[in-house]
Amino acid sequence: MTLPLLLLGISIISFMLLNFAPGDAAEITLRRQNGGVTPSREAVADLRQELGLNDSLPVRYGRWVSNAVRGDLGESYRSGGSIATELFRRLPATLLLAATALALAVAMGIPLGVMAAVKRGTWVDTACRLLALVGAAVPSYVLAPALMLLFAVYLDWLPAIGYGSPKTLILPAVALSFGTMAQLMRLTRASLLEVLGHDYMRTARAKGLSDSVVVWRHGLKNALLPVVTVLGTSMGYLLGGAVIIETIFGWPGIGQFVVTGIFQRDYPVVQGFVLYVAILFSLVNLAVDFTYRWLDPRIHFGGTFN
Amino acid sequence: MTLNTLRAMRRDPGSFLGFAIVAVVILAALLAPLLPLDDPTELDLKRKLLSPSTEHLLGTDHLGRDELSRLVFGARTTLLMSAASLVIIMTMASVVGGLSGYYGGWVDSGMMMVVDLLLAFPALILGVAVAGILGPSLINVMIAVSVVWWASHARVIRGMVLSARRREYVEAARAIGASDTRIVVFHISRNIVGPFVVLATLDMGWIILGIAGLSFLGLGAQPPTPEWGAMLNTSRSYMQTSPLLLLAPGVAIFLLVLGFNLLGDGIRDLLDPTTYR
Numbered sequence: 001m002t003l004p005l006l007l008l009g010i011s012i013i014s015f016m017l018l019n020f021a022p023g024d025a026a027e028i029t030l031r032r033q034n035g036g037v038t039p040s041r042e043a044v045a046d047l048r049q050e051l052g053l054n055d056s057l058p059v060r061y062g063r064w065v066s067n068a069v070r071g072d073l074g075e076s077y078r079s080g081g082s083i084a085t086e087l088f089r090r091l092p093a094t095l096l097l098a099a100t101a102l103a104l105a106v107a108m109g110i111p112l113g114v115m116a117a118v119k120r121g122t123w124v125d126t127a128c129r130l131l132a133l134v135g136a137a138v139p140s141y142v143l144a145p146a147l148m149l150l151f152a153v154y155l156d157w158l159p160a161i162g163y164g165s166p167k168t169l170i171l172p173a174v175a176l177s178f179g180t181m182a183q184l185m186r187l188t189r190a191s192l193l194e195v196l197g198h199d200y201m202r203t204a205r206a207k208g209l210s211d212s213v214v215v216w217r218h219g220l221k222n223a224l225l226p227v228v229t230v231l232g233t234s235m236g237y238l239l240g241g242a243v244i245i246e247t248i249f250g251w252p253g254i255g256q257f258v259v260t261g262i263f264q265r266d267y268p269v270v271q272g273f274v275l276y277v278a279i280l281f282s283l284v285n286l287a288v289d290f291t292y293r294w295l296d297p298r299i300h301f302g303g304t305f306n
Numbered sequence: 307m308t309l310n311t312l313r314a315m316r317r318d319p320g321s322f323l324g325f326a327i328v329a330v331v332i333l334a335a336l337l338a339p340l341l342p343l344d345d346p347t348e349l350d351l352k353r354k355l356l357s358p359s360t361e362h363l364l365g366t367d368h369l370g371r372d373e374l375s376r377l378v379f380g381a382r383t384t385l386l387m388s389a390a391s392l393v394i395i396m397t398m399a400s401v402v403g404g405l406s407g408y409y410g411g412w413v414d415s416g417m418m419m420v421v422d423l424l425l426a427f428p429a430l431i432l433g434v435a436v437a438g439i440l441g442p443s444l445i446n447v448m449i450a451v452s453v454v455w456w457a458s459h460a461r462v463i464r465g466m467v468l469s470a471r472r473r474e475y476v477e478a479a480r481a482i483g484a485s486d487t488r489i490v491v492f493h494i495s496r497n498i499v500g501p502f503v504v505l506a507t508l509d510m511g512w513i514i515l516g517i518a519g520l521s522f523l524g525l526g527a528q529p530p531t532p533e534w535g536a537m538l539n540t541s542r543s544y545m546q547t548s549p550l551l552l553l554a555p556g557v558a559i560f561l562l563v564l565g566f567n568l569l570g571d572g573i574r575d576l577l578d579p580t581t582y583r
Contacts, residue, residue, distance in 0.1 A: 006422070006423070006426055009419075009423040009426065010423070010426055010427070013423065013424075013427070017435060017436070017439055018439075020439055020440070021439045022441070133564060133567065133568070134560075134564075136511070136563075136564075136567055137511065137560050137561075137563040137564035137567055138560050139515045139518070139519060139559065139563075141518075141519055141522045141535070141538065141539075142538065142556040142559055142560060145538070145542050145545060145552050145556070146552070146553070146556060148545070149545050149549055149552065153545065153546055236428030236429075236431075237428065237429075237430070239428050239431060240428040240429060240430025240431045240433075240434075241430065243430065243431070243434055243523070244430075244519060244522065244523060247523060248542070258434065258435075258438070259434075259523060261438075262434070262438035262439075262525070263524065267439055270435050270438050270439055271435075273431075273435070274427065274431060274432065274435045277427075277428060277431045278426055278427045278428075278431070281426065281427070281428050281431075282426055
């Protein structure tokens with residue numbers, strides 16, 4: 001699917017989400033302005049006309065999307081503030097958390113996977129296999145309170161919640177990255193084991209290169225291709241996990257914003273959030289595709305996306 | 307699954323452990339009302355946050371309910387919700403993937419476009435949004451998980467059907483005049499049932515994590531229904547004084563997901579094309 005078509009589809013799904021939401025936007029807005037008093041039927045009808053809520057679905061979609069393109073995602077039902085402004089203000093905190101988690105997962109997962117493949121069949125390999133099994137079965141919302149209990153309550157080494165200093169980033173980032181780390185490790189191991197069996201590896205060894213040069217330079221370069229392809233998916237997974245992690249650690253990102261929005265029935269916030277993250281995710285996937293093409297010149301996409 | 311499969315699994319400690327965990331949890335969930343347990347929803351503030359004792363093996367929660375009882379009854383909620391979601395997901399994926407793979411052409415392009423579009427959203431993000439907009443309830447969480455999860459499987463099943471369609475037995479069936487329905491139901495589905503079972507078993511772990519995660523956020527099970535994700539969320543407020551309330555549902559989620567993953571891995575190894583038949 002080409003990127004413009006994908007963005008069109010994303011915007012349609014995001015727009016339709018709000019259509020399934022209960023409640024009438026005009027009534028909710030008036031109720032907020034009147035301080036909770038139920039507005040008269042005439043007032044609601046007038047505002048509906050004014051906001052264009054009586055228009056047909058395609059017309060409303062056109063208006064919504066043209067506003068969204070100009071960076072206007074509407075107003076919050078609760079505060080009346082601009083949703084786009086609030087999302088933009090909170091985005092850096094979420095990106096910091098997700099990017100740190102991804103960096104941690106890559107920095108730990110890939111070397112561990114290489115170790116497991118090189119030391120195949122030894123206790124190192126077994127330990128890594130166990131770690132992969134645990135990583136796939138321990139969700140971040142179980143790990144996060146457990147880490148909090150150990151490092152903040154019992155040992156008192158790190159703050160349990162908060163935002164601002166590097167110390168507050170450690171627990172949320174570790175809790176978020178663990179599953180992805182285990183997955184990258186497992187993939188690196190499998191991919192490297194396959195590569196190590198190829199002829200060019202034997203050639204490299206035969207021409208007298210040391211084991212470490214063979215593995216790290218010749219082997220890993222080829223083994224990393226499948227690992228790079230899942231990085232986009234991993235980022236999507238981490239952005240999703242960030243919603244839960246931000247709620248647990250009181251991290252002021254867009255995930256916390258949307259969870260608060262959900263419980264206040266502030267549906268335009270949910271809609272704007274979904275649109276924002278889906279576009280972000282598509283751009284990450286595009287970047288991954290380009291990296292992939294750069295790593296492997298044999299692949300040509302011919303202008304298609306995905 | 308045949309008896310032979312089970313016998314072969316006994317030789318692999320990993321998948322046997324997985325089978326054992328899953329079997330124990332399913333049994334406990336089925337027999338929960340017959341076990342000597344307290345009512346999981348009965349409040350008694352006089353006995354709140356008790357430490358473990360012979361009377362309450364895992365202590366009591368902040369409303370004086372027996373933690374072990376809530377854990378066992380919580381297994382019912384989790385298993386029932388996850389199994390129902392799995393059925394919905396695999397049905398949707400089979401219908402879309404099957405039609406796509408079998409007919410190809412514009413049916414395929416159209417359906418795969420919808421699939422690609424759904425996959426353009428990170429699953430948990432769309433799940434949170436759908437569940438949030440539908441409103442907090444277990445049924446809505448089930449709908450949300452199903453809506454976001456079927457797409458990737460539709461793609462896999464399409465691939466399986468696509469490769470099965472080109473095989474000689476399909477050609478033979480068509481030559482003797484079998485209808486499309488008959489070919490799909492009797493010939494193709496029988497030949498992809500192995501990978502299908504692996505896909506479903508490995509998926510249970512993810513579905514359990516998804517449902518418990520949404521419940522953890524408060525979108526799923528509502529009080530007083532016992533559910534592991536919701537129990538985990540409530541117990542966070544009491545982690546300093548009663549860490550067991552936090553650890554018990556956490557360990558339960560971990561073990562059950564581990565069990566399904568090990569079981570799925572084991573079945574996959576058994577059905578591996580290189581050893582299969």
